[in-house]
Amino acid sequence: MKILVIHTRYLEKGGEDSLVDLEIDLLRQEHEVELLEFQNESGWRGLIQFLISIWNPGAGHKVRKKILDFRPDLVHIHNWHFAAGPVVFHAAAKEGVPIVATLHNYRILCPSASLFHNETLFYESLTNGFPWKAVRKKTYRNSILLSFWLSLILYFHRIIGTWNLVHSYLVPSASMLPFFEKVSWKFPMHKVTVKPNFTEPASTSPKEKTNFLYVGRFSAEKGISSLLDAFITAKQPLLIVGDGPLKSLITDASSKYDWIRYAGSLNKQMVYDELSAASALIVPSIWQEPFGMVIIESFAHGTPVIAANIGAPAHLIQHKFNGLLFEPGNATSLAEAIQQWNKLSITEKNQMSANALRTYKEHYTPQKNLQELTRIYQSCM
Structure with a gap:
């Protein structure tokens, strides 16, 4: 053709x-x-x-x-x-x-x-x-x-x-x-x-999953404020990757709270490495996002996603199957989702990770x- x-x-x-x-x-x-x-x-x-x-x-x-x-x-x-x-x-x-x-x-x-x-x-x-x-x-x-x-x-x-x-x-x-x-x-x-x-299949070997991860643009519609508010309250390790007009909020938070780290902009392979090592990807968008490439990239690496229940993420993620959903723009709801994730057993987390990879293989190759x-x-x- x-x-x-x-x-x-x-x-x-x-x-x-x-x-x-x-x-x-x-x-x-x-x-x-x-x-x-x-x-x-x-x-x-x-x-x-x-x-x-x-x-x-x-x-x-x-x-x-x-x-x-x-x-x-x-x-x-x-x-x-x-x-x-x-x-x-x-x-x-x-x-x-x-x-x-x-x-x-x-x-x-x-x-x-x-x-x-x-x-x-x-x-x-x-x-x-x-x-x-x-x-x-x-x-x-x-x-x-x-x-x-x-x-x-x-x-x-x-x-x-x-x-x-x-x-x-x-x-x-x-x-x-x-x-x-x-x-x-x-x-x-x-x-x-x-x-x-x-997206392409994972190009990195599986790693020990530790911190939470945010990858994306630093702008209002991406829910940056609720992301930071939630993690400041939760005091959980968060690695932030990207750039954008709200960068100063990120750098200020990372300088004040040692559990929030800012890695700057990374190339695609480095992002994949971080996705492979993340416990879960955080997607706090507050707009009607048409898709979410980083979500299916996360799935390809067997990493579940904790996302706002709005737009495409609400359709890409099955709650408690390949990730968790929370109320968009609500830092308290996100903090509760983080707490809910931490309460899962290793077996439950591994199952959700396997489900994320399965979702990728069935729909997004x-x-x-x-x-x-x-x-x-x-x-x-």
């Missing part, structure tokens, strides 16, 4: 960019794959890209030319915002090629893309025609003008039927489905399939993902 992947790279490479690269490498094991990528720019170049993204004729021309040259059986679109723009859907449809699109976030529902703003959940865009509240609250880059323009782009393409050109939408977790079902403009739910992400992707592609053709 010949597959054309279209993706717009972010200014700074993030998880979505890495996932696209992983998926392309996976698909090339059995299919002929080419990538057409666009690159978001900063400064005035980025502003021009953003302004013309409502209908970017240059991007449309590139897509049509690539399709005519490569003659793909199918086009798989990932991020279109903002260097390419939604015109890529029209360009592919004009050439009569089936379109698959992965929804890595909530962008086409709300300019926030996260349903989270100012440290709280934000659902107002789901039940209104034009997302004026999102504009007034400056949900995109804290700017009324930029929020308005992105809202207009989304609304315009909703009105002209752009989102109906897709043959199959993929979402990484069933936790996303209710929000697409809620929108007042009737998203084509019959085209949506849950196709989770995947590269082989499972390739089979599912191929099945979805064939159904579109």
Whole structure:
């Protein structure tokens, strides 16, 4: 099968960019794959890209030319915002090629893309025609003008039927489905399939599991405040890995409390080493996280996860089977979950560890993902 992947790279490479690269490498094991990528720019170049993204004729021309040259059986679109723009859907449809699109976030529902703003959940865009509240609250880059323009782009393409050109939408977790079902403009739910992400098997040997571990971005939606409050109270060993705007909270806590250690940013292999050595991974997110790569990476290393009962983690984790769930944003609830974990016997912890690895092998291996992707592609053709 010949597959054309279209993706717009972010200014700074993030998880979505890495996932696209992983998926392309996976698909090339059995299919002929080419990538057409666009690159978001900063400064005035980025502003021009953003302004013309409502209908970017240059991007449309590139897509049509690539399709005519490569003659793909199918086009798989990932991020279109903002260097390419939604015109890529029209360009592919004009050439009569089936379109698959992965929804890595909530962008086409709300300019926030996260349903989270100012440290709280934000659902107002789901039940209104034009997302004026999102504009007034400056949900995109804290700017009324930029929020308005992105809202207009989304609304315009909703009105002209752009989102109906897709043959199959993929979402990484069933936790996303209710929000697409809620929108007042009737998203084509019959085209949506849950196709989770995947990760490679553990590349490190099992280690003695000691401290708790947090790996991720230091930002409000990740629940950093409740994480620190819980461990300051629990006085349990916690290793923190990552970076982000709330880094000062991490460094302050690690300097005051000797059971909280900050390791900085680590490369992928070093993160895997820490996952292998952790007693449990902590995921305290307070937003509707679409997935959670670090969760399935933890499972791959046989490490259970203690996570907030919200978003994708609530679907990835079976309470008391491969981890524990606690109330999101509630430091007391997290502290109680830590205490509950510590009260488990060695046998119970080992069983939960085995269940975590079993969960990975049954659902999140590269082989499972390739089979599912191929099945979805064939159904579109």
